[in-house]
Amino acid sequence: MGVYEAIFLGTFASLRHPYFRLFFLGQALCLVGIWMQTTAQRWLILELTDSATILGLLGAVGSLPIFFFSFLAGWLADRLPKRRLLLLAKILGGLQAFLLGLITQLGWVTAWHILVLAGFLGLVNALELPVRQAYLYDLVEPEDITNAVALHSTAFNLARFLGPAAAGMLMVRWGAWPCFYFNALGFLAVVFALLFIPLEGRVERDSRGLLRDLREGLGFVLAHRVVRSVLLLVAAFSICLLPYAVLLPVFGRDILGVGARGYGFLMAANGAGAFTGAIFLASVSTLIDRRRWILRSAFSLLVFLFLFAWSRNFYLSAALLYLSGLSMVFTFNSAISLLQTYSPSELRGRVMGLFSMSFLGLFPLGSLLFGWLAERLSPPQALSAGVFLAALVCLYPIRLLRG
Numbered sequence: 001m002g003v004y005e006a007i008f009l010g011t012f013a014s015l016r017h018p019y020f021r022l023f024f025l026g027q028a029l030c031l032v033g034i035w036m037q038t039t040a041q042r043w044l045i046l047e048l049t050d051s052a053t054i055l056g057l058l059g060a061v062g063s064l065p066i067f068f069f070s071f072l073a074g075w076l077a078d079r080l081p082k083r084r085l086l087l088l089a090k091i092l093g094g095l096q097a098f099l100l101g102l103i104t105q106l107g108w109v110t111a112w113h114i115l116v117l118a119g120f121l122g123l124v125n126a127l128e129l130p131v132r133q134a135y136l137y138d139l140v141e142p143e144d145i146t147n148a149v150a151l152h153s154t155a156f157n158l159a160r161f162l163g164p165a166a167a168g169m170l171m172v173r174w175g176a177w178p179c180f181y182f183n184a185l186g187f188l189a190v191v192f193a194l195l196f197i198p199l200e201g202r203v204e205r206d207s208r209g210l211l212r213d214l215r216e217g218l219g220f221v222l223a224h225r226v227v228r229s230v231l232l233l234v235a236a237f238s239i240c241l242l243p244y245a246v247l248l249p250v251f252g253r254d255i256l257g258v259g260a261r262g263y264g265f266l267m268a269a270n271g272a273g274a275f276t277g278a279i280f281l282a283s284v285s286t287l288i289d290r291r292r293w294i295l296r297s298a299f300s301l302l303v304f305l306f307l308f309a310w311s312r313n314f315y316l317s318a319a320l321l322y323l324s325g326l327s328m329v330f331t332f333n334s335a336i337s338l339l340q341t342y343s344p345s346e347l348r349g350r351v352m353g354l355f356s357m358s359f360l361g362l363f364p365l366g367s368l369l370f371g372w373l374a375e376r377l378s379p380p381q382a383l384s385a386g387v388f389l390a391a392l393v394c395l396y397p398i399r400l401l402r403g
Contacts, residue, residue: 012282014148019197020139026193027132028155030090033179033186035163037097039267040171040179041114043260044104046249048111052379056371059246060364061115065122066129067361074130074353075213078346081200082135087191089128094187096121101180129360130353137340137348138199146337147282153333154278157325160271168264217350220343227342227351230335233298233394235358237331240390243366244305244324245270250379256314269318273325281333294338297330298394302387309383332359 015021045058076085100117103109140148170178221227248270252263301324308320336355343351366386373382 012147012151014140014144014151017140017144019199020136020148022193022197023135023139023190024151024155026190027152028159029189030186031156031159032163032166033097033183035159035267035271036167036170036179037100037183039164039167039264040176041100041118042246042249043171043263044109044176045111045114046253048109048114052247052250052374053371054111055249056243056246056367056369056374058115058118059243059367059371062118062122062125063360063363063367065119065126067357067364069123069126070130070356070361071214071217071350071353073127074134074217074350074356076127077131077134077349077353078213082131082138083194083197083200085127085131086135087194089124089131090187090190090194093121093124093128094184094191096124097180097183097187101177101184104175104180105177125360126356129356130349133336133340133352133355134349137345139197145340149336149340150278150282150333153329153336154275154282157271157274157278157329160325161268161275162271164264164267164271168261168268171260171264214350217347217354220347221351221354224342227339230294230338231354231358233294234332234335234355235362236390236393237298237301238359238362239366239369240386240393241301241305241366242363243370243386244308244383246367247370247374247379247383250374251317255312255379256317258314262314266318266321270321270325273322273327274329275325276322277326277329278333281330293330294334297327297334301327301331302391306384306387309380309387 015024042055042058046055049055073085096117100109100114103113136148136152137145166182167176167179170176221231245267248266249263252258252266256262256266258265304320304324304327308317308324311317311320339351339355340348370382370386373385377385
């Protein structure tokens, strides 16, 4: 076998499992729709309100349910059939997207409609995220889990490139509503895929009660140095760095002076970098030290976002967003793989619930803070403050991971 053939086979190793392959294809279509809706939703609410604070509020209401309920959803993933939980979540997500598309097309949409539906989708995501992360482990053999996580990340980040680019073109021609309908179709694709997968996922029947089970999962995280450090790092970045995406419409319109098409291009550049990183990680998934990668990529993300904050050239800003996307995928993909690897099967749902809580559940705090700072200072100053705060907070988990 040649070197290039071996690399190719290694990159797509987890696709040899037919049920993972089917789920992967449906999820890939769904993710494109999700990013189309995310892009269109942010632009639409900015046009309706002209407020960076409301833009930050949109990110907050969509993620706050994840903070409160994802740990509980992780417990459900350990105790109930994961496939059925995913079916429920995907059906509800599709209904939400269809309703948002309908009221937007009819001209009835207001800011509060968008916020309420974003909050409902946040509840759906609070269930779906930890269940999906745990279900991946049931679809492949243990030796392929790192590759499966990397390929899933590849689909996610290809969608981050394709979704915003498609949304930008559709918004220029027809407005936001086609993006929401496409998202509804994407959810439907995963529903059909799940209907043809007979695997319900491992279910742990030995429960000692909800509170004791949750306490057991939390106790494991606090006692395990690597798991604890990874979750602290993810939480710090979620609060201090990830809300930069919420401010991209403001950077595009007010700082760089571009319209909906230019904003879509900035989002696409960020997604393209993330896609490149995911493909690279999938091809070398068995060859790298994840703890070293997470440290180096975390530092790179801090540097690139700081430079982006002060760039006034559209193409330089797009390039820095590309590099930020690359670094972000290296950081969070490594985090997921470390958590999957170090978590025992009977606790994996709860650990991934805490990851969802740290990754997206804490996002509302940073989203509200960034929106508030952007209006009172400026978007570049708000993002720079987040970078410096993230660097300070991450000193402790970085020290633990290096040890």
